[in-house]
Amino acid sequence: MHHKDMTNTELTIAAYNNMAAQQDTVQSDPFRLHYHIMPPIGLLNDPNGFVYFQGQYHLFYQWNPFETKHGRKFWGHVISDDLVHWKQAPIALAPDQWYDKDGCYSGSAVVHKDTMYVFYTGNVKDENGIRVSYQCLATSNDGLTFEKKGPIIHVPEGYTAHFRDPKVFQKAGTWYMVIGAQTEDEQGAVVLYTSTDLENWEFIGPFAGSKMNGFGEFGYMWECPDLFELDGNDVLIFSPQGLEANGYLYNNIYQSGYVAGTLDTEKPAFAHGGFHELDRGFDFYAPQTTEDPKGRRLLFGWMGNAEEGDNRHPTIDHRWIHAMTIPRKVTWNDGKLLQQPVEELKALRQNKTTFQVVEGLEFVGSVFESEMLIQACHADIFSIVIGKNKLTYNRTAGTFSMERQRFDGRGIEARHCRLTNLENIRIFKDTSSMEIFLNNGEEVFSSRMFDDADETRIVFQADGQIEATVHKWDLQKVLA
Template sequence: MTKTIFEIETLINNRIKEIQNMVADDPYRLHYHLMPQIGLLNDPNGFAYYKGQYHIFYQWNPFETKHGIKYWGHYVSDDLVHWKELPIALAPDQWYDINGCYSGSAVVHEDKLYLFYTGNVMDEEGNREAYQCIAVSEDGINFQKKGPIIHVPEGYTPHFRDPKVYYKAGKWYMVIGAQTSEGKGEAVLYTSPDLESWSFQGPLAGSGHNGLGDFGYMWECPDLFELDGHEVLIICPQGLTPRGYEFNNIFHAGYLAGEVDYHNVSFQHGPFTELDRGFDFYAPQTMMDSKGRRLLIGWMGNAEEGESIHPTTRYEWIHTLTLPRQLEWKNGKLLQYPVVELESLRENQIEYEDVPVHEGELSLPNIQGSVFELEVTIKSGNPDVFSIKIGQNNQLSYDQSTNTFSLQRMDLADNHAFEKRYCVLEELRSIRLYKDTSSIEVFVNEGEEVFSARIFDYPNEQDINFYANGSLTMDVKKWELKKLKCL
């Protein structure tokens, strides 16, 4: 017999009480990132601004640290920094979502908050069915399910999910991640006059469309929006082959930019660009807030890659969300940078100006820690190599001979080895990084490139050392960051 949400909440709360002391003892619990109280967190869902507050939902398996049946967890915030956890928004308790309330989005309409999500159903033989579903709330806390609004259309497999809804020119639109019957990834488009009756318009983009060629067997988590006069489609294609410095994680998140033809349902776009060059970034979702900003939050994880060896699983939890980021289109590229509200976490500022680094390593007094923000601006000089080393295992490095910037961390599968991720960078102007107990987010050249990663070597205070093969002059600012009481 299916349990009610009240019964499910009771089970989860009892489980939290049972192991909360053990979870709290984990030295890798984060100080200012959103994470689950227990269990597994993955995709952010339903990122929205409603009745004066930011809402972020997330995929949650509260009963184990593995991917299984998914619920929608729920956080709310006044300022994108301090968050409060609310009761479960969606639970798999209906015939159309009994094996999981999968990812989706949220919109505000007529003073109500609408959630759109994929209901996952599996039979005893493992055959999948997928339904795009709707739930509505008048208070942002309690949601009433309205059931399926879209079934899988002809020509597609049940890998048909992650609806993202938006309003444009008097119509509601929905983009859905899909797999064709031929095993090709696509993003498809629907329209609606009222959020309940939806009409299939066809594929918007995908493998074999608009000159893209073969581009993965499944596209997840599409997100289409306009930014500074450009239309941007974020997608998560699965099945790409590594290509030089690109596509070196198991799955990928990036964007296509161009112009959507809504009449003929096509998208003339440029090349696919990865949003984040680090080890751990997937399923990002954006929203427009009341200040007119396009904001993004992603999952600081990557499905099926090293999850069982995360040390946090010993404490019955795994994964986190990224910091909220603001998006900007500049010089033909999508830039990302931390929202300004995060500056409220800063304390105990240390600042050095015009610091010379010449042919070797340099450390500065009071520039160390385990939880901090660091900002480095290159003032002059052109060394062959410039590096910042954090502790023994984590290093940021720019190599002028190859025009590459890299992030190194300890290999999660082999703590005697290192692994790196790269991007091509014509010059290095600045580095801004956020270090938490077990994560790092690096914003290069005011957000031209971003690297996100989980790191599990030393949760205690670490030295920060600068190195130059050549000479440069830099400004350095460092802040300690406050621990959020809600986490």
């Protein structure tokens, strides 16, 4: 659909009209999730502008309201008091200005003097298909209506138009912005800007990237950078594109992970360790964090990835695709970043059952949380079969695997990680998704799954003795 000459209102009205026209089709989908943020219509991808403002959590997302493909992105918007119940807010940004006409791409939000400042990338393609990108600012006093201020940063020399996803934060009284970039010799990088007033920005320079800080070749583009301090470490989360699969590592088309160390914002310089993937599942990309009033570092990821071939989601027939992960609290422990579901999600629990695991034990459930506490594992191989999916811990090999049926029906695909011991498994299963947290969030697997049945059979299999307790809760439906 081409809406090139539409004003804001016409473009926004077209989106609302399409949403209204398709609402019955969308809502009739049995794969609509019960407690995950999803688009009311069309395609959702990156989380944007995650921020706490005037007593509520705000999350924006990359959104194409017209089709289930990537296209000219809007910013969709949801608001919550508690990270559990989310309400759709009015469309925040539409691609309706000369500097963002081909998409209001990803970005972030901060609060200053009771005003929300939203930073995003304006994507523009000229008549020859040449891309230009601008970092843009919009502000809001009520968190619902946004006034665009236009471009504040143009691409500096030495970089291609792949220059996007501004993430803004404050440190020692100064505002900083990190931007994902591609150098002219096609290496991924992250650059740093600084500002005293959020409107005038000064380029400091690149501080991390492919062929920097001891890295060899490490991707042709680094997307969605996010820089924050955790337990005395400077942590940079980013999504590198162009890594080759290496054994169990980098098995998705694009990756998401982090490096940690010490950042010197003056030079800038970043002494950091190796890259660690944040999630081992099939569907996780472009995560973004914020700090909330409780001092927690919270994270959302896009529960998707770049579409690969014919790995087609059945939800497309119902005119929508993709969702967010559940919100997670991020902590630092023993040199590693851990992710755990936020405490607030316990409000979803009902109908608790508890049982001891024995070989062949099974239960049914479609939307549930389960927590398995392992006291002793004498089995070499232990599996949990969940519908057409299988989780396997191989104690001898020191590995954990997730297998699922490919969406095109052509066989099984798998993801793995190394795991020397297994203490607990926490599973959040929704109608068409599963998030698995191992050892209190030491490893996480996030994946979409589309099994036929309303009720999923869960079966425990082991080739030896296991002493373990499972708690299981049904989870309430809170989103539509």
